[in-house]
Amino acid sequence: MCEKLNKVNSWLSAVFGDQPVPQFEVNTRTVDLLHQLAQSSEARCSETALLTEDLRQKAAEYEAEGAHLRDVLLQGVGLSHTSLSKPTSDYVSALVDVAMVLGVRDTSLGSFMPAVNNLTGELLEAEKAHRTLERELRALRKRLGAALVLRRNLQEDISRAAKSQAVESAKAEEKLLNMDFITAKAKELANRRERAEAQLASRNMDKSITHQAIVQLSEEVATLKQEIIPLKKKLEPYMDLSPNPSLAQVKIEEAKRELVSV
Template sequence: MCEKMRKVQTWLSTAMGEQPIPQFEVNTRTVDILYQLAVASEVRCKDTSLLIDDFKQKGSEYDADSIHLQEVLLQGVGLSCGGLSKPAGDYMSALVDNAMVLGVRDTSLGSFVPAVNKLTNDVLEAEKSDERLDQEMKALRKKLGATLVLRKNLQEDINKTVKDQAVGGAQAEERLLNMDFVKTKSRELINRRKIAEDQISSRNMNKKFSHQALMEIFEEVNTLRHEIIPLTKKLEPYLDLSPSPSLAQVKVEEAKRELAAIDAKLEVNMDFMQK
């Protein structure tokens, strides 16, 4: 714990420089976290230092190569950087820029050709990728169009459903109101019927004067009227004959008695209905 705390204090002092070290709660968890940060920072600093040394070494190598190339140009060809014409300097600068863009180590043809070929392949791959992306984009646009149409249809269906629900709700509410009205009228009619039945019971009304009894009497009267018609037609042939004193008298008397009985019964029923 003490060793970790000393390492943390050293790391914080180096990292903060002249600024004061922030106050923090000293406990096992805090010290462990700061210790891990200090170790990771030291590892990263070492890696960075190694990378800087490598860059310095490569820079020194490049400087040595540049001096060597200048000496070769000066001694072998008799050219110096200051002795180049402006077009030649421009060409050299363009060559160097191309080499840097292509990422080659030198400006020899053996380095440029593979780099150019690689760049050409990258361009072809990029074109193929663009073509594939265009096809995917077209497919996505087609799907998007179908999705928008489907969304529009779904929205119309939703609006129609909401409208139908509103209409159905209004109809249901109206039916409930009608049902309440019918229930109220039914209770009212039941009460009125009970009151009427109580009134009839209190007056000791004869059941023969009920509506059903009167309807039965009316039906019976109609039946008797229909029975009179064939009897009347049955008498018609005898009215045209020259009567024989004995037989005609008997038939006439029988018909008269039957007709009288029917008339009496009909008269009784009519009197009863009038009462």
């Protein structure tokens, strides 16, 4: 813990330089995190130093090779940078720029061709990836269109369902109100019937004149009328005969007695 804390403090002092190091809570977690950051920073600084040294060496090599080529051109051919025409100087500058863009060591054809081939391969891969992305994009657009259509249909279904639910809720509420009214009315009628029955019972009403008894008597009368029909048909041939006064008198007396008994 103390060793890590000392390393963290030295690293923070190096990072902030003349500025004061911000205060932080010293605990195991913060010290471990800062120690990891210090190690990562030192590793990156070491890699950067190595890369810088390599670039310096390459720059020195390029300068030496350039000086050698200038000497060859000057001593062997008698050409110098100042003796070149402007178009030639422009061509040389363009050639150098292309070499720098391609990242080749020199401007020879043997260096340019592999670099161009690599760029061509990268271009073909990029075009292939672009076509793949276009296909995926078209597929995504189709799925997006289908999803939007489905979303619109769902919204319409939800809207219709909400309206239908509102109508059904109104109908159910109306039915509940009607049911409450009918229930209250039925209770009221039942109470009235009970009071009426109690009132009739207190008055010793004859049950033979109740509605139920009258309905039953009416049904019996209707049945008797149906039974009398065939008897009337049997008596029709005798209706034209002259009546016997004594027998008629007897029948009249029987009918009077039956009427009195009824």
